[in-house]
Amino acid sequence: xxxxxxxxxxxxxxxxxxxxGEKISVRQIAKxxxxxxxxxYRAIKDAETKGFVSAIERVGTIRIEKKKxxxxxKLTYAEVVNIIDGQVLGGRAGLYKTLNKFVIGAMKLxxxxxxxxxxxxxxxxxxxxxxxxxxxxGAGVLITGGFDTEDHVxxxxxxxxxxxxxxxxxxxxxxxxxxxxxxxQLIKKEIILVGDTLTPVEKTAYxxxxxxxxxxxxxxxxxxxxxxxxVDQQLKVVGIVTTKDIMGYESDxxxxxxxxxxxxxxxxxxxxxxxxxxxxxEGIEVLPVVDDQNKLQGIISRQDVLxxxxxxxxxxxxxxxxxxxxxxQFDISTSNQEQSNVYKFxxxxxxxxxxGTISYGVFTTLVTEAANRALKAQKKGDxxxxxxxxxxxxxxxxxxxxxxxxxxxxxxxxxxxxxxxVFNENxxxxxxxxxxxxxxx
Numbered sequence: 001x002x003x004x005x006x007x008x009x010x011x012x013x014x015x016x017x018x019x020x021g022e023k024i025s026v027r028q029i030a031k032x033x034x035x036x037x038x039x040x041y042r043a044i045k046d047a048e049t050k051g052f053v054s055a056i057e058r059v060g061t062i063r064i065e066k067k068k069x070x071x072x073x074k075l076t077y078a079e080v081v082n083i084i085d086g087q088v089l090g091g092r093a094g095l096y097k098t099l100n101k102f103v104i105g106a107m108k109l110x111x112x113x114x115x116x117x118x119x120x121x122x123x124x125x126x127x128x129x130x131x132x133x134x135x136x137x138g139a140g141v142l143i144t145g146g147f148d149t150e151d152h153v154x155x156x157x158x159x160x161x162x163x164x165x166x167x168x169x170x171x172x173x174x175x176x177x178x179x180x181x182x183x184x185q186l187i188k189k190e191i192i193l194v195g196d197t198l199t200p201v202e203k204t205a206y207x208x209x210x211x212x213x214x215x216x217x218x219x220x221x222x223x224x225x226x227x228x229x230x231v232d233q234q235l236k237v238v239g240i241v242t243t244k245d246i247m248g249y250e251s252d253x254x255x256x257x258x259x260x261x262x263x264x265x266x267x268x269x270x271x272x273x274x275x276x277x278x279x280x281x282e283g284i285e286v287l288p289v290v291d292d293q294n295k296l297q298g299i300i301s302r303q304d305v306l307x308x309x310x311x312x313x314x315x316x317x318x319x320x321x322x323x324x325x326x327x328x329q330f331d332i333s334t335s336n337q338e339q340s341n342v343y344k345f346x347x348x349x350x351x352x353x354x355x356g357t358i359s360y361g362v363f364t365t366l367v368t369e370a371a372n373r374a375l376k377a378q379k380k381g382d383x384x385x386x387x388x389x390x391x392x393x394x395x396x397x398x399x400x401x402x403x404x405x406x407x408x409x410x411x412x413x414x415x416x417x418x419x420x421x422v423f424n425e426n427x428x429x430x431x432x433x434x435x436x437x438x439x440x441x
Contacts, residue, residue, distance in 0.1 A: 103123065363430060
């Protein structure tokens with residue numbers, strides 16, 4: 001097992017050392033490092049997850065530059081190929097490059113060139129001269145309508161290492177698809193992942209299988225923590241040990257005998273919100289963070305989660321999710337005698353189902369947001385919904401104005417209970433009861 005883990009790391013190091021734009025294959029890696037094709041395949045998939053290689057249909061796997069979080073809204077030409085199901089006609093070596101904007105070439109040639117510069121993508125039809133001029137200006141080219149281009153243009157694309165791509169879709173469809181992809185990237189940028197906030201393995205206190213209860217006490221005294229991951233020789237997480245586990249045991253007892261095996265873990269790609277939910281649901285303070293090989297990457301604590309959630313609430317929203325679009329339309333109407341706000345909300349066409357009435361998902365988002373705001377008005381902190389019961393009495397039509405009345409029935413240190421009534425034209429159309437758990441410090 002030790003040898004396999006080492007080989008995996010060696011392959012990852014080898015791939016990371018390859019020049020940007022280099023093409024990679026399972027067979028080539030297996031041959032170069034004298035490993036089985038299965039081992040090479042697993043390592044390439046891991047490299048793809050880590051973001052320094054990209055698999056492109058009909059092109060292959062290419063070493064790319066790892067994206068920085070703040071640069072996530074930029075797409076690579078390789079990603080464009082995947083989005084629009086394109087075919088690469090030339091300039092494959094430049095697929096790893098990122099583009100900063102796209103230009104739709106629906107104007108005269110000289111006007112088109114004024115808008116086209118280095119790092120752009122010109123979306124244009126069957127206009128060979130435009131293809132050539134765009135490449136010379138440092139831009140990639142996307143030819144719509146399934147057209148080809150001339151051989152000298154393909155040769156120029158290869159020389160300049162700028163991709164020239166063909167797609168069967170029309171210009172409008174392509175622009176919509178790329179816009180959507182950029183928008184999705186912006187939404188992803190707003191979602192904080194465990195990898196953005198974890199305590200890295202170099203700063204993580206952990207125990208090994210050869211350690212004893214005495215070693216636990218020493219670590220506990222030194223760090224003040226009561227919960228430590230237990231790892232084997234390859235740094236793979238095999239257990240977790242807490243104060244409860246070691247109670248009543250002598251100092252010389254092996255950690256392996258007292259630890260809890262197969263502990264809950266998360267990966268760097270897990271969202272912080274999911275990690276928070278796991279911690280509250282299971283009543284734990286710390287989660288080990290592992291890679292695909294179950295190797296320890298660090299830990300995430302409740303404090304890390306709270307810090308991340310608070311930081312995220314102060315971020316300006318760039319890419320809006322459906323939930324953002326819904327909650328943005330909340331309008332505080334009045335305050336009733338019980339000091340609880342009443343919210344008004346208009347049902348827009350995109351919030352309806354195929355029958356033209358409010359969709360069940362939108363209704364759920366509305367009652368959840370109303371509960372969230374009612375708790376915040378009572379100065380309660382972050383929480384997760386544990387249980388929700390919804391009664392949906394009457395369909396709510398398109399362009400209706402509804403009123404949402406949340407009422408906090410109970411709000412303790414650990415739990416909260418919120419009752420919500422929803423009215424349309426003074427008639428009760430729905431009710432909900434939510435149970436939440438507070439994320440305490």
